[in-house]
Amino acid sequence: MNLRYHHRPALEQLEARWCPALTLVALDGAGNLVVNGTPTSDTITFNFTADDQIQVLDGANPIGTFNVTGNLKVTLGNKILNNAGSGQVVSLDVNGFALSGNVALTLGTVINVGGGPSGYQIDDGDLGGTIDGSLSVTSGSGDDSLSLISVTTVQGNLTFSAGAGSDALTLDNGSAIGGNVTATKVNNFLLGFAPTPSTVDGNVTLNASGENVVNNFIFLGTTDARSSVGGSVFITTGNGLIDFALFQGSVGGNLIANVGGGFNNVILDSPSFLLGSFTYVGGSGIDTANLASTAGGTGAVVMGNITMIGGNGNNQLLIDANTFVGGTSINYVGGNNADVLSFSGLAPGARLTASLGAGADQFVIDSNSLGRADVDFGAGIDSLVMGPDITSIAFPLTFRNLP
Numbered sequence: 001m002n003l004r005y006h007h008r009p010a011l012e013q014l015e016a017r018w019c020p021a022l023t024l025v026a027l028d029g030a031g032n033l034v035v036n037g038t039p040t041s042d043t044i045t046f047n048f049t050a051d052d053q054i055q056v057l058d059g060a061n062p063i064g065t066f067n068v069t070g071n072l073k074v075t076l077g078n079k080i081l082n083n084a085g086s087g088q089v090v091s092l093d094v095n096g097f098a099l100s101g102n103v104a105l106t107l108g109t110v111i112n113v114g115g116g117p118s119g120y121q122i123d124d125g126d127l128g129g130t131i132d133g134s135l136s137v138t139s140g141s142g143d144d145s146l147s148l149i150s151v152t153t154v155q156g157n158l159t160f161s162a163g164a165g166s167d168a169l170t171l172d173n174g175s176a177i178g179g180n181v182t183a184t185k186v187n188n189f190l191l192g193f194a195p196t197p198s199t200v201d202g203n204v205t206l207n208a209s210g211e212n213v214v215n216n217f218i219f220l221g222t223t224d225a226r227s228s229v230g231g232s233v234f235i236t237t238g239n240g241l242i243d244f245a246l247f248q249g250s251v252g253g254n255l256i257a258n259v260g261g262g263f264n265n266v267i268l269d270s271p272s273f274l275l276g277s278f279t280y281v282g283g284s285g286i287d288t289a290n291l292a293s294t295a296g297g298t299g300a301v302v303m304g305n306i307t308m309i310g311g312n313g314n315n316q317l318l319i320d321a322n323t324f325v326g327g328t329s330i331n332y333v334g335g336n337n338a339d340v341l342s343f344s345g346l347a348p349g350a351r352l353t354a355s356l357g358a359g360a361d362q363f364v365i366d367s368n369s370l371g372r373a374d375v376d377f378g379a380g381i382d383s384l385v386m387g388p389d390i391t392s393i394a395f396p397l398t399f400r401n402l403p
């Protein structure tokens with residue numbers, strides 16, 4: 001081996017790796033602001049000084065201010081970061097102003113060796129503002145996050161393709177998306193938590209198929225100011241622990257979740273409003289759905305039908321006394337293992353159809369507010385539990401395979 005011969009070219013490579021730079025910050029002929037390269041500092045800021053006026057800063061270093069009549073198109077590369085703080089930040093500091101066009105961020109992979117977060121951390125500055133077009137973010141294998149938490153409005157669609165890693169999308173504190181939200185390989189999604197509601201007017205599609213990790217998808221609000229999705233919510237995940245919850249929020253369309261294997265848990269809690277139907281397809285492993293009011297008062301309201309297909313595992317569908325189902329059908333399909341189907345809610349127009357499969361299953365009924373019920377207990381030593389609030393059944397009820 002000739003160490004002396006190889007020494008000089010290796011130095012050049014190290015310099016390129018450890019001294020990143022923005023290689024292009026300029027307007028193109030169409031009025032787009034094009035930013036390419038890798039920020040030198042830990043923060044690149046797009047600081048709006050007026051509508052469509054964007055000052056670019058790499059750390060505290062101003063690169064220039066541009067009149068952006070088109071779109072903001074940013075491509076940032078891979079970076080090794082040594083940062084114990086906030087990680088590699090991309091700040092869309094709209095400052096209460098507006099951008100007429102779209103924002104498109106294409107981001108590489110940040111590896112942080114300093115203890116702070118890896119990945120690109122994208123925020124909306126202190127004051128928020130309005131993006132008249134759409135916001136799209138594509139990121140690499142780091143743990144990337146996109147947080148709109150400062151009263152930002154995106155009139156068009158929001159798209160976040162987060163790549164590998166544990167990625168997060170947070171829309172909170174007055175965020176408003178006029179179009180659809182599509183998040184791919186995003187493991188943590190939160191809509192609304194602060195007293196000021198956050199809204200998505202279109203659909204929310206969360207596609208984490210193939211991501212066999214923990215996924216948390218939460219739609220929140222407060223009793224006085226509910227966060228909402230105007231359209232439908234579609235959730236697809238791989239195997240692993242999937243939690244999703246609708247707390248004190250509303251969905252104008254349907255809620256459809258296909259969550260793969262592993263332990264999956266769904267909660268619709270007090271008060272939450274689903275104006276369409278609820279469809280929940282689990283895989284192998286324990287799947288639970290709890291439509292309830294843990295805090296008392298009004299529970300979940302599902303105006304459409306309920307369908308749960310639990311697969312194998314000790315699955316549970318619990319519909320408690322404060323939950324109202326407005327649809328005509330509650331359909332439950334269990335697999336092997338011990339299923340529990342418990343209904344004590346209000347579904348006066350619904351026909352409950354259940355196929356509990358093999359295993360020691362349990363059907364618990366404690367409400368007469370049901371159109372009718374047809375329950376096939378399947379194989380196994382099963383049980384029917386009635387009460388304590390009712391002592392007899394006042395609706396048509398048929399059983400099969402009850403020992």
Ligand SMILES: [Ca+2]
Nearest residue numbers: 142162164165
């Ligand atoms: Ca990522």
